Amino acid sequence: MAAERTETVKVALGERGYDILIGHGLLARAGAEIAARLPGVRAAIVTDENVAPRHLPALIASLEAAGIAATPIVLPAGEKTKSFAFLQEAVDKILAARLERGDVVIAAGGGVIGDLAGFAAGIVRRGMNFVQVPTSLLAQVDSSVGGKTGINTAHGKNLVGVFQQPRLVLADTDVLDTLSEREFRAGYAEVAKYGLIDRPEFFAFLERNWREVFAGGPARVAAIAESCRAKAEVVARDEFETGDRALLNLGHTFGHALEAATGYDGSRLVHGEGVAIGMALAHRFSARMNLASPDDAARVEAHLVAVGLPWRVSDIPGELPDAERLLGYIAQDKKVSRGALTFILTRGIGRCFIARDVPASEVLSFLREHLGG
């Protein structure tokens, strides 16, 4: 039975709390699960041009079988969709469908669609119901959980948005079979991240079982569920990101700098790949600062190599930034204050911490060595 293999993760946020369901065949059960929690609603489904032909008919059929009338809103795929222009388009179409505050906006797509649709749901009529049906691995383990939504502006990524918790997250692990290998792998970097932050046993599990995670066996459901649990715990401790939630940025300071340095050109580097390199660098830098053993850095690097993720800056195709330029991008990032940088560093596998006083000079020498070698 499909239902037997469904895992449920609870996000403990009091009256804003919700369930994440992870397993096979959840798309077909979406209508029933939503109707059980939000009786009598009508729906708008926000999705993108890659996901729509593959999964939209099944989702609509499932909603209609549960008596939920649904209006699809299909947007272009890709990061550029996270803009004011498409936010306005989504908002206008939700309003044109005459949905009320008690109705529901469903995001069916990757993190781009989830972030945009969640933002729209948060502002139409000052807040509608919102349900996430994440279809990329990254969205299932990261962006669909925790309520951060938003769009990009000329001033930077994700600078505009709201906290809008979903009422339900439905992570159908089968829909990942239509995801490209590269996107799957990029999402996997965030899965490994949870192990590295504070779950050493989970990291060891991934070292043993990553092939089955990629192939779609029981380890896939287990790994996604454990990732959701990890994220849900951090979110429950720090819903509005004023403290602990920063741990989730492991690998992201270096990663964002690399994304910026490659001009956000997805053909060269996608987000998860930047995170993979960033995590390797964070471990190597921690070893160099005598915080952790170099063996741990080597173990992280070996795992990234095994799954086929890049792990050093030179793995990025095309012309590479030098150490000075990379540090410039890091310093532009928000995590800077008076010459000292905030980084997520580690004392070993699964022992990360927030380091608020990392001297920029140390980072620069490290990057020089790393890029030279």
Add this chain to the structure above:
Amino acid sequence: MAAERTETVKVALGERGYDILIGHGLLARAGAEIAARLPGVRAAIVTDENVAPRHLPALIASLEAAGIAATPIVLPAGEKTKSFAFLQEAVDKILAARLERGDVVIAAGGGVIGDLAGFAAGIVRRGMNFVQVPTSLLAQVDSSVGGKTGINTAHGKNLVGVFQQPRLVLADTDVLDTLSEREFRAGYAEVAKYGLIDRPEFFAFLERNWREVFAGGPARVAAIAESCRAKAEVVARDEFETGDRALLNLGHTFGHALEAATGYDGSRLVHGEGVAIGMALAHRFSARMNLASPDDAARVEAHLVAVGLPWRVSDIPGELPDAERLLGYIAQDKKVSRGALTFILTRGIGRCFIARDVPASEVLSFLREHLGG
């Protein structure tokens, strides 16, 4: 001493609670009041082209004296500014000023600026600090209190926004001296509304003292403070407008229909004028339904006439809608469900209640009589 005449109204919303200060000379004290509550912040001031020449220099000087660097963002005046285009402009300029989540957006203007700036503050970096410096009477007694923010779309007014409570409201009653007589009078309709909803003594106070409210004597501060107290109490009971807050819509169902019927042409009818006519109609209709005495309706009408506000549909210049068309606009309003309309009706002065089952047919006959006579 100016400070002696400042009244403080507390909005009891727990950790989102805040003070409303009402009195003379508050613009000059703005910097000190903000710095005391938000030490170390930088500011963006959103304002409009009417308010900027009159009051912006004083506000900036006051902030600078308190060590708060401020970037002004001056937008066109008028309802059209409450749009996606100007929201994006405000957001971009706040980001261009490099403000962080802990910095503050200050709205210095009428309800248009307050609604737009509050929305911007609610979404830049997923929520910045927000302070209201309302400069119209309507904004001081209504829109700046309660945290509703938003913009208009082609589908209707205020359909997109967030709940974003300010950290402080500074209502300087002197800035109202530069407001046009007509705008002041329109705002006064909302002041009278609080008396009619549930404060019969306040309504009687206004009958005796309205001249001093208009002229700027002590009764002005008292009337604005009492209005803020009235609104703050309703908001504290029902922050997210799921129940009681609907009482604040007294006069607004008829009023909105009249605004729509006159094509939102401010030269014919501004919001507060529509509310004035709407309140008179609500009282007259309540009398017709044998809920209240006709004497109460007459008393409301007499007060509106005294202050120079319109009180019947025929007071609107230009071609008038007939009863059927008005009912059509009312039915388009969100407060409709299956032939029955939701209205705020009354059992007498200060005895309003939410009537959820008003037959559309009764409203139609009432409007026919009213427009015929």
